[in-house]
Structure formats: C-alpha cells, structure tokens
Amino acid sequence: MTATQFSMAQLPLSPTRGVERISLSHFRCYEIFSVSLDLRPVVLTGPNGAGKTNLLEALSFLIPGRGLRRARLSEVRNQNSSAPWAISITLNDEGEPLQIGTGLDPEVPESEKRLTKINGEKIKSQSTLAEWVSVVWLIPQMDRLLxxxxxxxxxxxxxxxxxxxxxxxxxxxxxxxxxxxxxxxxxxxxxxxxxxxxxxxxxxxxxxxxxxxxxxxxxxxxxxxxxxxxxxxxxxxxxxxxxxxxxxxxxxxxxxxxxxxxxxxxxxxxxxxxxxxxxxxxxxxxxxxxxxxxxxxxCSTGEQKALLLSIVMGAAHLLSIRTGAIPLLLLDEVVAHLDKTYRSALFDAILKLRIQAWLTGTDVSLFEELEGHAQFLSLKEARLVSKT
Ligand SMILES: Nc1ncnc2c1ncn2[C@@H]1O[C@H](COP(=O)(O)OP(=O)(O)O)[C@@H](O)[C@H]1O
Ligand SMILES: [Mg+2]
Structure with missing residues (x-):
C-alpha cells in the first residue's frame, strides 16, 4: 500500500515519542534559536544555507559521538560568537518529559570535551545517551558509503x-x-x-x-x-x-x-x-x-541509495520495537532524489512506523502527501519567529 492509498480511517496514529522543543545557542549558523514541535514527523524546508542540516546535526548530538558531520566540537561554535555552543532538547516519551542538554564544556571551552546532562544530571559517559535516545540518519555525505x-x-x-x-x-x-x-x-x-x-x-x-x-x-x-x-x-x-x-x-x-x-x-x-x-x-x-x-x-547510484534507505528505515524500525530508547530518524535531502513511487513508499513507511522522522528539502511541494500528517517548518520563518 502506498501513502496515497491511505484513507483517513486507516491512517496510523501520530507518534507518541519524540522532540517537543529544541533550543540552540551559538550553534553553527544559529545564535539563539528555539522552536516548539508536536510529535509528528517534521518536514524542514528552506533555501540552501538556511540551516536545515545544522538543525539535524544538533539532533545527531543526542547519541554518543561527534554528530552527523563528525565535526571537531570547536568548529560547531557559531563563528561570530565567543560563547561555547549548547543544545537543549525536550523530548516526550509517551507523556514523560525528558530533558537532554549537551554542548562544549564551558569550563574548558578549548577542549574537545562535550558536557552532557540528562534531566539536569551530568552524565559521566556519552554512552548513557544511547539508553535514552536512538538517532539514525541518512545524509548526502553517505552517498558513497557503499x-x-x-x-x-x-x-x-x-x-x-x-x-x-x-x-x-x-x-x-x-x-x-x-x-x-x-x-x-x-x-x-x-x-x-x-x-x-x-x-x-x-x-x-x-x-x-x-x-x-x-x-x-x-x-x-x-x-x-x-x-x-x-x-x-x-x-x-x-x-x-x-x-x-x-x-x-x-x-x-x-x-x-x-x-x-x-x-x-x-x-x-x-x-x-x-x-x-x-x-x-x-x-x-x-x-x-x-x-x-x-x-x-x-549497483547504480540510485540503487545504492535505495539500499541505504532500506537499511536505515529497517534499523529505525527495529530500534523502535526492540529497545526502550526514543527513536528519531533524520533524512537529509533524501526525498528530492526519489521518484514518486519511492517517495510515496517512504512517506507510507514513516507514518506506519510512528516515529518522529525529520525530512529536509528545498522544495516543499515534494512533501505534499504528508500534509496533515506531518508538521511543516520553514526554516526562514522559524528563525524569524525565534527572534520575536
Ligand atoms: N560554525 C559556524 N558558524 C556560523 N555559521 C556556520 C557555521 N558552520 C556552518 N555555518 C553556516 O550555516 C549555514 C547553513 O548550513 P546548513 O545547515 O548546511 O544549510 P542547509 O539548509 O542548506 O542544510 C551555512 O551557510 C554555513 O556557512
Ligand atoms: Mg543541507
């Protein structure tokens, strides 16, 4: 069944776990930014350079490691700012709030050390993060992964x-x-x-x-x-x-x-x-x-992309049913490369999975089928809103 075949009665329920608020300070192109969300999948649009990938990168810091760009932590700091960067994310786990904060350790800003707090408590090892949240991503840099x-x-x-x-x-x-x-x-x-x-x-x-x-x-x-x-x-x-x-x-x-x-x-x-x-x-x-x-x-480039998407979707699915962690799925610039059949199949799979997927693109019309089932965030607008 494809997304276009859904009737309203058949539509899966919205996800019950995901990000409800994300606040960034001095992170990449963001000085001070904050946005509130519901738990449905997020469609993030905006022109090139609007900060879409940067926002996904912030979410990728919810698991251990150096995020989806594998950046040095000092590179992540907003270049116009001297303050250390920080991310604060409020998650909702079936009604239970979960607060995760992470950033460059303000006590040793020149170090490559990440300071992370879960519900206000400093954690000793990044690996603790993986008990709470799982994040799976597919980004353009992974095109040559295979x-x-x-x-x-x-x-x-x-x-x-x-x-x-x-x-x-x-x-x-x-x-x-x-x-x-x-x-x-x-x-x-x-x-x-x-x-x-x-x-x-x-x-x-x-x-x-x-x-x-x-x-x-x-x-x-x-x-x-x-x-x-x-x-x-x-x-x-x-x-x-x-x-x-x-x-x-x-x-x-x-x-x-x-x-x-x-x-x-x-x-x-x-x-x-x-x-x-x-x-x-x-x-x-x-x-x-x-x-x-x-x-x-x-395989052809397109076939490789489809294979990777299949693996990533399968992993997100398995994580959501086999572990207690809140599953998030980040698909950066993926939709623009899919033909209509694959696109519909992807939307269908995401809605059935009932996880908060984050999808980016420059052309909002490609996400039409998700209307009503996802929240649409136009990054230009969101950044303006955050300043008021
Ligand atoms: N450390 C940084 N400080 C300030 N700006 C940055 C930093 N790193 C990246 N940027 C800028 O962030 C902008 C948005 O990048 P990105 O999120 O990749 O855009 P897109 O919406 O196309 O995915 C780019 O113009 C880039 O120059
Ligand atoms: Mg991008």
Missing part, C-alpha cells in the same frame, strides 16, 4: 549498534584508545611484557565483545529486512573480518583465547607495519542487493 573504504561502513554500523547495546560506544572508544597505546609501545621497541599483555587483554575483551554486538545487530537487521515487504530493496547484510570468522565456529571464550594468542604472536609484525593486524578495527559491513544478486558497490 563504494568507499570500510571505515565509513564500520562507523555507520557502530552507530546503529549503540542503540541496541549502549555499552558498545564506551567499549569502542576504549578499544581505539588502547589500540593506539599498543602501537606506540611497539614502536618504542622496548616495553614491559606485563604492560603490553595488559593492553592486549583489554583489546581481547573489548574486541570480541564489539564483534559479538555487531554480529548480533547485523544478523537481526538482515533477517528483519528479509521479512519486509515494501518498495525498497531488502538489502542482504554480512559482517566480514577475522574476529567474525572466529565467532562463527567458536565460543566467546575460545575466540578470546585465540585473539590473545594472535596479538602476542604478531607483535613483531605489527611493530614493523605500524598496524594491529587482527581485530574488529579491520572488519567490514558487506551489503548485497539480493534481487540483483550483486554486491552493493556494483
């Missing part, structure tokens, strides 16, 4: 995993930190055996746990996509890498044992190459187009 190196796909997958396993973010950042420390120690040549064994132990524990979480999410998402019957390609996902191979045939403990042995055995090789030759930092998310029976990288 063509380019594995790092982008790993990051994409890891962000999805945060929603299912909030401790994943903390494990990953510790793993990456310790990976660097091990590399440094090996380069120095002389090192204490217990010291390197200690570092490798962390890599083993976190590395296998990271792999297990990724495998779990990829497995769930791939079977979920296969069960879906909509206009989007089903997308066949597999996770490929050495730790994944271990976990195919071994228990977690056995895989840890093997990774411990491999890291120790490859110290000399790793010292020479300057890279750690074994671990989840080398894994890749492999995507196939099942109907075409082709790897995604060989």
């Amino acid at each position: 063509l380019e190196g594995a790092q982008g796909r790993r990051r994409f997958l890891d962000r999805l995993v945060y929603g299912f396993d909030p401790s994943h973010a903390q494990r990953l950042s510790r793993y990456e930190q310790v990976l660097k420390e091990r590399g440094l120690l090996l380069r120095q040549g002389r090192f204490d055996r217990y010291w390197i064994e200690g570092l490798e132990e962390t890599l083993v524990n976190d590395g296998i746990a990271i792999t297990a979480s990724r495998r779990e999410v990829v497995g769930q998402l791939s079977s979920f996509l296969k069960s879906q019957n909509n206009a989007f390609p089903q997308a066949d996902l597999t996770l490929e890498g050495d730790p994944e191979k271990l976990l195919q045939t071994r228990s977690l403990l056995e895989a840890e044992e093997e990774m411990r042995r491999l890291l120790a055995a490859h110290r000399e090789q790793d010292r020479m190459t300057g890279r750690t030759s074994f671990g989840p930092h080398r894994s890749d998310l492999f995507v196939r187009h099942p109907e075409k029976n082709q790897p995604a990288a060989l």
Whole structure:
C-alpha cells in the first residue's frame, strides 16, 4: 500500500515519542534559536544555507559521538560568537518529559570535551545517551558509503549498534584508545611484557565483545529486512573480518583465547607495519542487493541509495520495537532524489512506523502527501519567529 492509498480511517496514529522543543545557542549558523514541535514527523524546508542540516546535526548530538558531520566540537561554535555552543532538547516519551542538554564544556571551552546532562544530571559517559535516545540518519555525505573504504561502513554500523547495546560506544572508544597505546609501545621497541599483555587483554575483551554486538545487530537487521515487504530493496547484510570468522565456529571464550594468542604472536609484525593486524578495527559491513544478486558497490547510484534507505528505515524500525530508547530518524535531502513511487513508499513507511522522522528539502511541494500528517517548518520563518 502506498501513502496515497491511505484513507483517513486507516491512517496510523501520530507518534507518541519524540522532540517537543529544541533550543540552540551559538550553534553553527544559529545564535539563539528555539522552536516548539508536536510529535509528528517534521518536514524542514528552506533555501540552501538556511540551516536545515545544522538543525539535524544538533539532533545527531543526542547519541554518543561527534554528530552527523563528525565535526571537531570547536568548529560547531557559531563563528561570530565567543560563547561555547549548547543544545537543549525536550523530548516526550509517551507523556514523560525528558530533558537532554549537551554542548562544549564551558569550563574548558578549548577542549574537545562535550558536557552532557540528562534531566539536569551530568552524565559521566556519552554512552548513557544511547539508553535514552536512538538517532539514525541518512545524509548526502553517505552517498558513497557503499563504494568507499570500510571505515565509513564500520562507523555507520557502530552507530546503529549503540542503540541496541549502549555499552558498545564506551567499549569502542576504549578499544581505539588502547589500540593506539599498543602501537606506540611497539614502536618504542622496548616495553614491559606485563604492560603490553595488559593492553592486549583489554583489546581481547573489548574486541570480541564489539564483534559479538555487531554480529548480533547485523544478523537481526538482515533477517528483519528479509521479512519486509515494501518498495525498497531488502538489502542482504554480512559482517566480514577475522574476529567474525572466529565467532562463527567458536565460543566467546575460545575466540578470546585465540585473539590473545594472535596479538602476542604478531607483535613483531605489527611493530614493523605500524598496524594491529587482527581485530574488529579491520572488519567490514558487506551489503548485497539480493534481487540483483550483486554486491552493493556494483549497483547504480540510485540503487545504492535505495539500499541505504532500506537499511536505515529497517534499523529505525527495529530500534523502535526492540529497545526502550526514543527513536528519531533524520533524512537529509533524501526525498528530492526519489521518484514518486519511492517517495510515496517512504512517506507510507514513516507514518506506519510512528516515529518522529525529520525530512529536509528545498522544495516543499515534494512533501505534499504528508500534509496533515506531518508538521511543516520553514526554516526562514522559524528563525524569524525565534527572534520575536
Ligand atoms: N560554525 C559556524 N558558524 C556560523 N555559521 C556556520 C557555521 N558552520 C556552518 N555555518 C553556516 O550555516 C549555514 C547553513 O548550513 P546548513 O545547515 O548546511 O544549510 P542547509 O539548509 O542548506 O542544510 C551555512 O551557510 C554555513 O556557512
Ligand atoms: Mg543541507
């Protein structure tokens, strides 16, 4: 069924969870900005440079990490301002208010540290955010995600995993930190055996746990996509890498044992190459187009976009039904690239999902079908309103 086939009686109810107010200070092109919303999907329009992507970027700071532009936190500050940037977002979780504030730590504005408060309480680790909110996005910069190196796909997958396993973010950042420390120690040549064994132990524990979480999410998402019957390609996902191979045939403990042995055995090789030759930092998310029976990288640009959209929509759907976090979906400049059939299928899927999706575009007429079912925010207007 497409959105155009909905009769009013069949229309799904509005979402019951989402953003109710967003306030920005000294954030990107916004000096002081505030807007109130209801929980329906949001259509954000405005000319190029109006601040649409910046607003989505603010929402992307609701999960751990550096937001959808992967910006340095100091870059985010409004260039005409000397005050640190801050975001304050009021969410509604089926009637329960939730307040999340985040920004550049005002006590150390020159640092790259983000200070985050949930309901007024400072949180120690960003990973706590993932217990409350999940944010999934598709943005124009991801157009080449299926063509380019594995790092982008790993990051994409890891962000999805945060929603299912909030401790994943903390494990990953510790793993990456310790990976660097091990590399440094090996380069120095002389090192204490217990010291390197200690570092490798962390890599083993976190590395296998990271792999297990990724495998779990990829497995769930791939079977979920296969069960879906909509206009989007089903997308066949597999996770490929050495730790994944271990976990195919071994228990977690056995895989840890093997990774411990491999890291120790490859110290000399790793010292020479300057890279750690074994671990989840080398894994890749492999995507196939099942109907075409082709790897995604060989598919046309349009087909790749449809595959990504299918994955992102599937992930948002799964997160909304399998986790307690408030699900948000950000689709930046996606609609303009879809033909009418896909567009209708997308609107249909969003309304049925009952999540607050944020859709941007320069041409409001493309969102006509959503009239009455979404709230329309024209950014020029909103910014004017915020000044009165
Ligand atoms: N740190 C910053 N300070 C001030 N302006 C910024 C900053 N970063 C980006 N901008 C400006 O924000 C404007 C809006 O950007 P963007 O949200 O990407 O627009 P669009 O509506 O096309 O998505 C751009 O004109 C850009 O120059
Ligand atoms: Mg933009």
